[in-house]
Structures are given as C-alpha cells and as structure tokens.
Amino acid sequence: MTISEENYIKVIYHLSLVSPKGVNTNAIAGMLDTKASSVTDMMKKLSDKDLVSYQKYQGVTLTDKGLHSAKMIVRKHRLWEVFLVDKLGFSWDEVHEIAEELEHIKSEQLINKLDAFLGFPVADPHGDPIPDAKGVIKKIEKQLLSEVEINASFHCVGVKDSSTDFLKYLDKQKIALGSIVKVIDKEDFDDTLTVEIDGKRLTISNKIANNLYVQ
Amino acid sequence: MTISEENYIKVIYHLSLVSPKGVNTNAIAGMLDTKASSVTDMMKKLSDKDLVSYQKYQGVTLTDKGLHSAKMIVRKHRLWEVFLVDKLGFSWDEVHEIAEELEHIKSEQLINKLDAFLGFPVADPHGDPIPDAKGVIKKIEKQLLSEVEINASFHCVGVKDSSTDFLKYLDKQKIALGSIVKVIDKEDFDDTLTVEIDGKRLTISNKIANNLYVQ
DNA sequence: ATTTATTTTTAGACAAAACTAAAAATAAAA
DNA sequence: TTTTATTTTTAGTTTTGTCTAAAAATAAAT
Structure with missing residues (x-):
C-alpha cells in the first residue's frame, strides 16, 4: 500500500463514521484537497485491490480488508500522538501533522512495541480511542x-x-x-x-x- | 526534498567518505539498486537544486547545502536507531530497515526533542557517530x-x-x-x-x- | 415531467522517478 | 596510438498520482 492509498483509506474510514451507507467522491476530494476525478481514479485502484467496494455514482464503502487497514493506520496515528505528547513533550495542538507522516511507517512490530512502551493507552491526546493490535476499538463513554x-x-x-x-x-x-x-x-x-x-x-x-x- | 532525493543525497554522502574527490554514477546506482541512467537524471535535478556539484562524466560531490542535508538525514537515522534499541527493545540487527523509513520524517523539532529524550547520544547502536543539531560529528577514537x-x-x-x-x-x-x-x-x-x-x-x-x- | 443544477466519470495530458536500448565519452589494453 | 572495454549519458517509454475539460449520470427544481 502506498502512502497515497493509505491516505484515501483513512479518509474513507473517517467519513464512513458519519455516512456509513457510502461515502461520496466530492467529500473524499474535499478532505484530501484533491479533485473528484483523482478520487474516481483511486477508487478503481482500491477496488481492484479489494480495499473498497465501489460502483459508479453510488459512493464507496470499505471492505473488511479496507476497514482493517484503516484501523491500523488510525492506530499508528494515535499511538504516535501519544508518544509525541507523553514522551517528547509536544503539546496536543502540535502533534497531528507529525503523526500524519509517522502513521505511514510500515513495521507492525514497531507499532506493537511502541504500544507496549506507551503502556497500551486507550486514547490519544485528544481523547480519541486507539484501536488495539486486532483492530478492536474500546468505546469511550462520553x-x-x-x-x-x-x-x-x-x-x-x-x-x-x-x-x-x-x-x-x-x-x-x-x-x-x-x-x-x-x-x-x-x-x-x-x-x-x-x-x-x-x-x-x-x-x-x-x-x-x-x-x-x-x- | 522528496524521499528519493534524500536517499540519493545520503548515499552520495556515504560514498564521499571513501572517495572524496567525486562519487561515480555506477557506485550510486549500485547502492540504491537502480540503473546508472536513473542516477544521471537525478544528478541533474540535485544539481539544479544546488545539493550536488555535478559535471558530466566527472562524478559528483555534495555542496555545502547537500552535505548539511546529508548529515541531518544521518542524524535522524541514527537517533531513531537509538530509540528503537534503547526504548523499544529492538536488537541491533533489526533497526536499520525501520530507521530507513523514519529518517524521512520531516519535523526538525521532532528530531531535536527525540535527541533530548534519548539523552543526546553520541553514537548509534552500531557505534557510528550521531551528528548534532548543527551537523557537527564528534569523532570517536577507535x-x-x-x-x-x-x-x-x-x-x-x-x-x-x-x-x-x-x-x-x-x-x-x-x-x-x-x-x-x-x-x-x-x-x-x-x-x-x-x-x-x-x-x-x-x-x-x-x-x-x-x-x-x-x- | 421536463428542465436545470450538481455530482461523478471519462478522456487526454503532465510531472516524478524509474526503466531499456542506443550513443557518446572516458579509461584500459594491445 | 589505435583498438577494445567500460562507464556514463541521451532518447524514448512506463507507472503512479495528479490535473483540466468535456461528457454522462444523478438529484433538485420548476
């Protein structure tokens, strides 16, 4: 999976939480600051890879495989945010951008060791839940x-x-x-x-x- | 600077230590597992950006700007290796690959905070010296x-x-x-x-x- | 139920970074 | 000093991810 593909999957995941019946092209383009035509191209590719299910004009949803990938990206993003705040002393408004880069580092072993090092946190510095290694998200009552x-x-x-x-x-x-x-x-x-x-x-x-x- | 550009700069840096008069195209190609023609293309680009000085058939050397960039990449690589071994418990044979990815994370603030968090180490887990924030490398007697x-x-x-x-x-x-x-x-x-x-x-x-x- | 507006997709083009194959320059050998 | 071998560069493609502009589909409005 390329960085670009991961970014699309992540955005579809976040938009799915609001519109679970299907995410539309323009919404994705808006989030990624790109054009609708680029989104269409990418949806074909992600569909070929069985990461999204996509039919023309009908919006996209994540497949099981896509959903799992998305959760792993979110997991990485949020664990790195915890690291940046708890260990390196960043403030909570500084970490998002850096975590956007760190979330694309590939090693699964790395992220599981990081998780352990941080003491298996359940939420990131903004209170958002961190999926565990299997993708399970502990719902935070709020x-x-x-x-x-x-x-x-x-x-x-x-x-x-x-x-x-x-x-x-x-x-x-x-x-x-x-x-x-x-x-x-x-x-x-x-x-x-x-x-x-x-x-x-x-x-x-x-x-x-x-x-x-x-x- | 793209990841690809950074990888070229880093390789030229390492090869420069052995052949300071100029690094040849094939050597770079060999290290990056790419073709000589690709190297030539990239040398033109890096030369336009004033990162290397390059003249056809004569090999390349880093400019001051290129040298500084190279040292910053090496700095990041080696600091991340220390992090992986000292904090996450990786063994010294496992960290190179992961650090190859981490070295491309952009934030300067991140790397300086990481440096402090690690206690300003002077060498990585293999004993190689870590350039400081200004690019100064403390020579290790050995x-x-x-x-x-x-x-x-x-x-x-x-x-x-x-x-x-x-x-x-x-x-x-x-x-x-x-x-x-x-x-x-x-x-x-x-x-x-x-x-x-x-x-x-x-x-x-x-x-x-x-x-x-x-x- | 048409017309109009919006959204989405297609078609064709471009830049980055790679490739292959051929040409040119340099280095080594006869 | 030619000839041969090696290295490097050029020229022309390819792939990935993007773009613009035009066409097609869907949704909204009269």
Missing part, C-alpha cells in the same frame, strides 16, 4: 458538555474539534483532559454555560461546550 | 581489533560491517558494545586471534577482528 445536566460534575475526556485554534483556547483556559468540570448554570437565550473547571469559575459559549466531551 | 597490539585490553565501541549476519554472530558470542576485549595471542599464519571477551576465552577469525572496532 457526552458533549453542551448536552449535560446542570449541577453535576464530570471530567473532561476528549475534544470533538481538534483544530489548533480550539486546542489553544483550551490551553489558555487551563482546560485539559482530566480536568473536573461542573456546570453551574445555563443561559436560556444562547446556551452559554457558567462552569467551574478545576475549581475556577468560567463562562463558556455553546460552540465551546459543543466541542468538549465529558464523562 | 581501532580495528585486527590492528591492535597483543596483551592489551580494550572495549568494544563499534562495528564496521553492520550486516545482520555479523551482528547475529556477535550476539551468539555475547559480544556487545561495551564488552571488554583482551587480545591474548595472534596466529601468524592466518591472523586468527585468541581473545578474552568479558572474561571468556574465544578464537576469532581475522575477518571478524577486521570488522570490530575497539578503543
């Missing part, structure tokens, strides 16, 4: 902070949006995975929340609350 | 075991040949970097050595002694 009842306490377990801007905002507000969040009040008009995070009172917009997972 | 006086003690600091076969032989004989080697006797006829390694008496062919560095 709710959006925007959908949680008032006056209860949770801890922060992940982010939905992992853009640099959002992560830097969280850093600025000293919100990290593991932080204790208590919802004090919710404004009816615009759903702005008043919360207490690690003891500190804070006002949070609905957009923020809608991108923060708690448990 | 002699071949085959060229050393009798009845003196040394410690093993590196291998000249790092092929799997040789490394596995060393493992079998329990010879590792750091082992204490004392030359007891040398056979005049075929230069076979009788040595004591970490206290154990051993007979070693000239070929072996000729690929083991001591200090």
Whole structure:
C-alpha cells in the first residue's frame, strides 16, 4: 500500500463514521484537497485491490480488508500522538501533522512495541480511542458538555474539534483532559454555560461546550 | 526534498567518505539498486537544486547545502536507531530497515526533542557517530581489533560491517558494545586471534577482528 | 415531467522517478 | 596510438498520482 492509498483509506474510514451507507467522491476530494476525478481514479485502484467496494455514482464503502487497514493506520496515528505528547513533550495542538507522516511507517512490530512502551493507552491526546493490535476499538463513554445536566460534575475526556485554534483556547483556559468540570448554570437565550473547571469559575459559549466531551 | 532525493543525497554522502574527490554514477546506482541512467537524471535535478556539484562524466560531490542535508538525514537515522534499541527493545540487527523509513520524517523539532529524550547520544547502536543539531560529528577514537597490539585490553565501541549476519554472530558470542576485549595471542599464519571477551576465552577469525572496532 | 443544477466519470495530458536500448565519452589494453 | 572495454549519458517509454475539460449520470427544481 502506498502512502497515497493509505491516505484515501483513512479518509474513507473517517467519513464512513458519519455516512456509513457510502461515502461520496466530492467529500473524499474535499478532505484530501484533491479533485473528484483523482478520487474516481483511486477508487478503481482500491477496488481492484479489494480495499473498497465501489460502483459508479453510488459512493464507496470499505471492505473488511479496507476497514482493517484503516484501523491500523488510525492506530499508528494515535499511538504516535501519544508518544509525541507523553514522551517528547509536544503539546496536543502540535502533534497531528507529525503523526500524519509517522502513521505511514510500515513495521507492525514497531507499532506493537511502541504500544507496549506507551503502556497500551486507550486514547490519544485528544481523547480519541486507539484501536488495539486486532483492530478492536474500546468505546469511550462520553457526552458533549453542551448536552449535560446542570449541577453535576464530570471530567473532561476528549475534544470533538481538534483544530489548533480550539486546542489553544483550551490551553489558555487551563482546560485539559482530566480536568473536573461542573456546570453551574445555563443561559436560556444562547446556551452559554457558567462552569467551574478545576475549581475556577468560567463562562463558556455553546460552540465551546459543543466541542468538549465529558464523562 | 522528496524521499528519493534524500536517499540519493545520503548515499552520495556515504560514498564521499571513501572517495572524496567525486562519487561515480555506477557506485550510486549500485547502492540504491537502480540503473546508472536513473542516477544521471537525478544528478541533474540535485544539481539544479544546488545539493550536488555535478559535471558530466566527472562524478559528483555534495555542496555545502547537500552535505548539511546529508548529515541531518544521518542524524535522524541514527537517533531513531537509538530509540528503537534503547526504548523499544529492538536488537541491533533489526533497526536499520525501520530507521530507513523514519529518517524521512520531516519535523526538525521532532528530531531535536527525540535527541533530548534519548539523552543526546553520541553514537548509534552500531557505534557510528550521531551528528548534532548543527551537523557537527564528534569523532570517536577507535581501532580495528585486527590492528591492535597483543596483551592489551580494550572495549568494544563499534562495528564496521553492520550486516545482520555479523551482528547475529556477535550476539551468539555475547559480544556487545561495551564488552571488554583482551587480545591474548595472534596466529601468524592466518591472523586468527585468541581473545578474552568479558572474561571468556574465544578464537576469532581475522575477518571478524577486521570488522570490530575497539578503543 | 421536463428542465436545470450538481455530482461523478471519462478522456487526454503532465510531472516524478524509474526503466531499456542506443550513443557518446572516458579509461584500459594491445 | 589505435583498438577494445567500460562507464556514463541521451532518447524514448512506463507507472503512479495528479490535473483540466468535456461528457454522462444523478438529484433538485420548476
């Protein structure tokens, strides 16, 4: 599998989670910053390799083989992110790009040894689950902070949006995975929340609350 | 710089150490397992990018820019090898191939953080020196075991040949970097050595002694 | 149920990095 | 110093992954 093929498989995997009936050409092109015609070409190749099932104009889905490949790529990406943050001291907004490269390193032995070295983590620095060596993904129970009842306490377990801007905002507000969040009040008009995070009172917009997972 | 370009630069660097006046096309082709014509094509490209100085039929040398790039690739390769052995528990005969991939990961910040994480090692698992962030290579004093006086003690600091076969032989004989080697006797006829390694008496062919560095 | 708009696919072209086969330059040998 | 052998380069293809522009299929709107 080439790097390009792996990138397509990965993108189809992520899009499948939202549209499991079939991923359309334009969506893939958008994610990969390429043209629809290039996607069509690649779908033929991936179909020949039995990684996707594809019929003209009908969108694509991953085959079992494709799904497994996708999970292994995601596994590598997320394990490398853990390594970068936990061992090398990168911050969580810096690791995605580097992991995009590292995820294409081939050795299976490498990734399993890395997994062990990191202590078999179940989630990456953004709270996303890490598939195990067999591709099994342990589901992480979580709710959006925007959908949680008032006056209860949770801890922060992940982010939905992992853009640099959002992560830097969280850093600025000293919100990290593991932080204790208590919802004090919710404004009816615009759903702005008043919360207490690690003891500190804070006002949070609905957009923020809608991108923060708690448990 | 593409992966292919980096591989050419690296090979030219290694060949330059042996033939500093200019590296010939066929030698490069041999190392990269490609054809001379492909090498010629690439030399033009690298020359346009001011990474090598190249004139038809006269061989190539690295420019300052090319030399620096080469050292950075070697730096990455060797630091990743240290990581694989020291942190992930690979044996020294398993790491070359994986490091061949890892050496092409782009981030400079990554490699400097990795360097710090590993404690700024000066040599890789085979005893080869690791260029620092500026490209400076600390020369490691060493002699071949085959060229050393009798009845003196040394410690093993590196291998000249790092092929799997040789490394596995060393493992079998329990010879590792750091082992204490004392030359007891040398056979005049075929230069076979009788040595004591970490206290154990051993007979070693000239070929072996000729690929083991001591200090 | 047509027409219009959007999406997707085809067809043909291009750049990168490789190849083969033939030509040219250099080196070695007679 | 010619001749022969070797090395290197050129010229022309191939493959991979991309592109543009045009055609075809599907979806949306009148």
